[in-house]
Structures are given as C-alpha cells and as structure tokens.
Amino acid sequence: MEVAKDLVPGVDYPRTFQEVDEWFRSDAACREYIRRLRWPGGFICPHCGWTGEPWVTSRRLLHCRGCQGQTSLTAGTIFQDTRKPLRMWFMAMWYVTNQKNGVSALGLQRVLGLSSYETAWTWLHKLRRAMIRPGRDSLCGTVEVDETYVGAVEKGKRGRETETKAIVAVAAEENGKGVGRIRLRHIKDVSGASLLPFVQSAVVPGAVIHTDGWSGYSGLTAAGYKHEVTVVGANPGRSGSCGDATRPQHRNASQAMAARHSSGRRSTCASRLLP
Numbered sequence: 001m002e003v004a005k006d007l008v009p010g011v012d013y014p015r016t017f018q019e020v021d022e023w024f025r026s027d028a029a030c031r032e033y034i035r036r037l038r039w040p041g042g043f044i045c046p047h048c049g050w051t052g053e054p055w056v057t058s059r060r061l062l063h064c065r066g067c068q069g070q071t072s073l074t075a076g077t078i079f080q081d082t083r084k085p086l087r088m089w090f091m092a093m094w095y096v097t098n099q100k101n102g103v104s105a106l107g108l109q110r111v112l113g114l115s116s117y118e119t120a121w122t123w124l125h126k127l128r129r130a131m132i133r134p135g136r137d138s139l140c141g142t143v144e145v146d147e148t149y150v151g152a153v154e155k156g157k158r159g160r161e162t163e164t165k166a167i168v169a170v171a172a173e174e175n176g177k178g179v180g181r182i183r184l185r186h187i188k189d190v191s192g193a194s195l196l197p198f199v200q201s202a203v204v205p206g207a208v209i210h211t212d213g214w215s216g217y218s219g220l221t222a223a224g225y226k227h228e229v230t231v232v233g234a235n236p237g238r239s240g241s242c243g244d245a246t247r248p249q250h251r252n253a254s255q256a257m258a259a260r261h262s263s264g265r266r267s268t269c270a271s272r273l274l275p
C-alpha cells in the first residue's frame with residue numbers, strides 16, 4: 001500500500017489518530033512517506049546524482065541503476081537500524097507530539113505496548129532530539145534592537161557615555177502590537193563591533209531590524225538584514241523618556257525588557273538620550 005496520491009509529505013500531516021492509523025497502516029506506506037519527504041521531486045542517487053526509479057532490493061535498499069550503488073532510506077534518520085516496524089515509530093511520533101502535558105517513557109511504553117522500558121526511553125530521547133530545530137532560538141520577522149543601561153545615574157554623563165553602568169543589548173521580536181521573544185546580552189560598549197555580533201547571534205539573517213539612528217547599527221544592511229531606522233524626534237532623544245511618541249504602535253525593546261522585568265529595578269533609558 002502506498003501513501004494516498006493526494007497526500008504530500010511535508011505538507012500533509014495527520015490531524016487525528018485515526019488518520020495516523022489509516023495513512024501509515026503498513027511499513028511500505030511509512031517508507032513511501034519518508035521517501036517522498038527525502039526526495040520530493042523523485043529519487044536522486046546520493047552516490048552519483050542519477051535520477052529515476054531505483055530498484056528496491058530484498059533488504060529494502062534503494063539500488064541505483066546508474067552506479068549500482070545502494071542507499072538506505074532510513075540512513076541518517078532516527079529510524080536507522082531500527083528493528084521495530086516504522087508504523088510503531090510513526091505512532092510514537094504522533095503520541096509524543098500530541099500530549100499537552102509532556103510525555104514519559106513509561107507512558108510511551110504503555111501506549112505502544114513495548115515490552116522494554118529501555119526501548120521506550122531511547123525512542124523518547126531520539127524523538128526529543130529530532131524535534132529540536134537548529135537555530136530555533138533565533139528571533140525572526142521584525143525585531144527591534146536597542147541598548148539600555150542598567151545602574152545609577154552618573155553625574156556629568158550624557159547619552160551613550162557611561163563609566164559605571166552595565167550596557168545591555170536588547171532584541172525584541174514584534175508580535176502584532178505586543179512583544180514576542182526577547183534576547184539580552186551584556187555588551188562592553190555600543191560600538192558596531194559589539195552590537196553587530198549580538199544581532200547576528202540573536203536574529204536570523206534576512207530579518208527586519210528596527211533601530212534608532214545610532215551609528216553602531218550602520219553595518220546591519222551589509223550583514224544581510226533589512227535595516228529600518230527610526231530617528232527619534234527632531235531633537236533626537238533629549239526627551240529623557242523611554243516612551244517614544246514617534247513610534248505610537250511600537251513598544252521599544254527597552255520598554256519590552258522593563259515590562260518583562262517589572263519586578264526588578266527599572267533600567268534607565270540612556271539610549272534614548274543620544275549624544
């Protein structure tokens with residue numbers, strides 16, 4: 001049995017357990033689903049690049065007609081070398097991704113009817129590792145980047161000048177009118193050499209980065225970001241306030257941080273006091 005014709009792996013995912021049961025009834029159906037995930041445009045031999053329909057050997061290896069090389073469908077996947085039916089793996093995936101309150105190895109063992117707790121534990125950890133996407137922590141979309149100074153007011157210091165305060169770079173994802181995920185880092189100064197690596201570590205390339213007109217952000221476009229600058233007022237930043245009347249729909253990153261850490265000491269807003 002093959003995956004239904006109108007089913008596109010990578011696009012179509014089962015919505016109910018009944019669909020899991022129907023779609024992945026046999027090992028062959030599971031293998032076909034994986035195969036179309038790996039080669040959506042048809043098989044390409046990883047050894048020689050030949051395209052076309054491979055033979056399937058008795059050991060279920062894909063045999064290339066170009067170079068006679070053989071490829072395992074599951075090599076490099078979490079199913080590699082498994083002795084259990086793929087259908088059982090697919091059910092495990094369904095179970096692990098559909099439990100609101102977390103999954104235990106014991107729960108997985110029970111629901112799959114596995115005789116070994118150790119197998120259930122190994123499967124659960126394999127699945128958990130597979131569910132972690134690289135770069136998952138990076139912010140994306142439109143991200144406001146700003147710096148804020150934490151510490152007492154310093155006499156005779158203005159704007160970005162500081163001797164005793166800690167400078168914290170802030171990146172805040174915009175989420176409608178609110179704020180999404182936030183990344184913070186203590187940086188030694190507000191130069192491009194400090195700010196740019198912070199942005200690169202916190203935000204995916206190509207994202208929209210919103211900043212004020214500070215020169216430390218001038219390298220963002222060259223680094224592959226879409227850089228949007230909002231110059232703060234006609235007399236930039238002398239307002240001395242975190243509130244930013246020129247960005248009515250826009251909570252700035254420092255405010256976002258203050259909101260998230262409202263129980264702690266409120267940061268000063270020197271970054272709005274441009275020198």
Ligand SMILES: [Zn+2]
Pocket residue numbers: 045046047048049050064065066067068069
């Ligand atoms: Zn080949």
